[in-house]
Amino acid sequence: MIWTHAICRKCYEKHEPGRAPVRVPPEAGAAPETCCFCGSDSEGGIYYRAHPDLARFCPEVAAEARGKLA
Ligand SMILES: [Zn+2]
Ligand SMILES: [Zn+2]
Secondary structure (H helix, E strand, O other): OOEEEEOOHHHHHHHOOOOOOOEOOHHHOOOOEEOOOOOOEEOOOEEEEEOHHHOOOOHHHHHHHHHHHO
16 A cells, blocks of 8 residues: 655655655645654655655554554
């Protein structure tokens, strides 16, 4: 299953070199978030579709993994 994850600018550039991220502007509801890929603070509003294995800091992936174990 592929999810859309919050991502910081640094990680986005790692995944998509040379491509500008599509960013939801703060006035459209973007708020600072935690990057699902490195666990550091993101300015928010940048999202990236990726396999959950790549999003090691994603709280949703962690919840899903716990669900599988339970
Ligand atoms: Zn995520
Ligand atoms: Zn990051």
